[in-house]
Amino acid sequence: MESNPPLKMSIKKIFSYLLLAALCSSFLFSGCSSRRKIRTAEDITPGNPKEKELDWKYGANDIRIQTTKVTKVLMDRWFSKTEASPEAKPRLIITEISNLTDSYISTATIRDIIEGVAVNDGRFRIVVGDQMDREEINALLEDFSTSQRYSSETRLESKHSTAAQFLAKIRLTKAVTQQPKYDLEDWRMTLTLYDIETGEVIDSTWDVLRKKVAFR
Amino acid sequence: MEKTQRASIIKTTTSLLSMSLLILKGSRRSSFSLFLLLGSFLFHGCSHPIKPAQEIALSYREGSLDEAEGIIDQELEKELKSQDFKSSKSALWLYLSQASIKSAQGDTRAAIQAYETSLDAMDYFNQELTLEKLSAYLTSDSIFPFQGTQLDQLLARFYFSLALLDQGDFSNASALLKQIESKRQDQLNGRDVEAYLEGTYTPNAALASYLLAACLEREGDLTNAKILYNEAQQKLKYAFIEEDKLTMKERQKKKEATLVFIAHSGVLPEKISATAPASVASLQATELLLLASGLSPDLALSTNVGIQLPGYATGPLPPEMLKVCFNNQTHFFFEGIQVAGEARRELDHNTPFIAARAFVRLLIRRALLLGAQKQSEELGLAADLGFLALNLLNRADTRYWPTLPYKIDFYRIHLPGGSYEFEVFGSFKRLLVPVSLRDRELKIINIYHPNQASLWKATPH
Numbered sequence: 001m002e003s004n005p006p007l008k009m010s011i012k013k014i015f016s017y018l019l020l021a022a023l024c025s026s027f028l029f030s031g032c033s034s035r036r037k038i039r040t041a042e043d044i045t046p047g048n049p050k051e052k053e054l055d056w057k058y059g060a061n062d063i064r065i066q067t068t069k070v071t072k073v074l075m076d077r078w079f080s081k082t083e084a085s086p087e088a089k090p091r092l093i094i095t096e097i098s099n100l101t102d103s104y105i106s107t108a109t110i111r112d113i114i115e116g117v118a119v120n121d122g123r124f125r126i127v128v129g130d131q132m133d134r135e136e137i138n139a140l141l142e143d144f145s146t147s148q149r150y151s152s153e154t155r156l157e158s159k160h161s162t163a164a165q166f167l168a169k170i171r172l173t174k175a176v177t178q179q180p181k182y183d184l185e186d187w188r189m190t191l192t193l194y195d196i197e198t199g200e201v202i203d204s205t206w207d208v209l210r211k212k213v214a215f216r
Numbered sequence: 217m218e219k220t221q222r223a224s225i226i227k228t229t230t231s232l233l234s235m236s237l238l239i240l241k242g243s244r245r246s247s248f249s250l251f252l253l254l255g256s257f258l259f260h261g262c263s264h265p266i267k268p269a270q271e272i273a274l275s276y277r278e279g280s281l282d283e284a285e286g287i288i289d290q291e292l293e294k295e296l297k298s299q300d301f302k303s304s305k306s307a308l309w310l311y312l313s314q315a316s317i318k319s320a321q322g323d324t325r326a327a328i329q330a331y332e333t334s335l336d337a338m339d340y341f342n343q344e345l346t347l348e349k350l351s352a353y354l355t356s357d358s359i360f361p362f363q364g365t366q367l368d369q370l371l372a373r374f375y376f377s378l379a380l381l382d383q384g385d386f387s388n389a390s391a392l393l394k395q396i397e398s399k400r401q402d403q404l405n406g407r408d409v410e411a412y413l414e415g416t417y418t419p420n421a422a423l424a425s426y427l428l429a430a431c432l433e434r435e436g437d438l439t440n441a442k443i444l445y446n447e448a449q450q451k452l453k454y455a456f457i458e459e460d461k462l463t464m465k466e467r468q469k470k471k472e473a474t475l476v477f478i479a480h481s482g483v484l485p486e487k488i489s490a491t492a493p494a495s496v497a498s499l500q501a502t503e504l505l506l507l508a509s510g511l512s513p514d515l516a517l518s519t520n521v522g523i524q525l526p527g528y529a530t531g532p533l534p535p536e537m538l539k540v541c542f543n544n545q546t547h548f549f550f551e552g553i554q555v556a557g558e559a560r561r562e563l564d565h566n567t568p569f570i571a572a573r574a575f576v577r578l579l580i581r582r583a584l585l586l587g588a589q590k591q592s593e594e595l596g597l598a599a600d601l602g603f604l605a606l607n608l609l610n611r612a613d614t615r616y617w618p619t620l621p622y623k624i625d626f627y628r629i630h631l632p633g634g635s636y637e638f639e640v641f642g643s644f645k646r647l648l649v650p651v652s653l654r655d656r657e658l659k660i661i662n663i664y665h666p667n668q669a670s671l672w673k674a675t676p677h
Binding site for chain 2: 036099100103105106107113
């Protein structure tokens, strides 16, 4: 019994010092800027390289991954089916970038990225508009064929080459599978090519990017 | 040197000093260190960006958008110092205010950028840190960065979608409206953890549902549009919404366009900090109990101040309901979102949590004071005076989005494509609004009416 009181006293002192230290340190850190984590997501798409540090929102990186894949598939198919000459680069006229998800995705970002992808690929050309109606498309095509601006010595005469032109639509959709600690988000980008005269679907492909997004 | 920086340095220095002295033994040093520690409380949370918010709200109320913009830019410059929003606890309400001023000026592009940053900031700051929560119990609620209330989050998305609709970006506007709908669904299904923890306040998102229904109808998705019209009708209870739902196919055949006027009337009342009278009485009773039971050697002055709670000022008067005249027929606008009412309702819902934190804060200080009183009478008195000053300086967190309107009303009409002229008017001002509609178009026209003498249409640049 005699030996207990000193032990109790020192425990009490230690406890009170620790409590005061906790109080002081909370003051110390409360003035500092917030140390919040930037939310990230993991790319768990089968076949994609393991990426653990994607932005949790659908952004430029994801758009780049998907547009590269879909344009590659379409162009591989086009050139293998038609055996067209590589000089006759097809022209894709993007008339609509349709975001059917519940997240804001800058169409300007999609536009910039797809232009970059076209340049890197080198097998097709791209003209990006948005929500063009028939009149606007007609005016644009009229311009291409008759305007002085597009008539140059480096341009191939139409009778010497055949280069296809397509109207194209990019559509983005999203499906979410809710789990206890995270959501599985499937982002689907579909690129569809339409015949410029009849409006019939010529070809279409899609890519699904699966992301594992943890809750905060 | 900034006031906040100076306060932080003093606080940090005194905390460090008191910690190091506490490690050393000796009752005198302990008393002194305790005094220093208590003194460090004094400098905490002194600076509140209250005054700029008041100035911004006043400028907006007077219709001086450039002046409001100038104040916001100045404050952003001070807060951010060329860094991004993560470095500031007040950046969010400044960005939201900037976005709504830009929308009112018709600078849609800048408004979209500001709203985008605001949503990123909302998401970032909604991550709560344990240390911050602990600090809030010790100091004040202002320790948290401004996160935006649930109503702010709804309205940020709503206004963002309006800006996108101004630009003709229907798919992204629909995406933002879908976010609001999705959040509402999550709250209803108990999936929204925040809503679950904080109770079940759900902002009235009926106008957003109505707009989303109109967007989906325009896209040809009539099934989902019908569901959302139902949703809007349940909350708003206007006969024309039921009519819209039933006549969708007919309008599609006739290729009728839909024109929606959205009126942003008045300004949200100022958020203020006030003493809860009941808290003064109960704290005084607590003091008497402590004295009577012998737990406290003396009554404390510092607890007599009560606790501070946030509230919305009672003035100014609600703005009038605007009218629209077309084809010699006059119609009133319909109530969409009663922003002030919703804000009050949300604050009432959150007040018990705020009051609990404030009470715990006061109790902790009272416990420390008790410790000081037991050390010596002089130390007790010094601590009591220190805590009195601190409690008097402590204010509730009154940060808010000052450029929100008092209410958002709307008026819709279906017309075939063509050119029309409308007149929107209140008691003192009239505004002629020429409109040109294409077949099947969905056109939104934003009308700003912050006071009776100001009425303008935001024309996108």
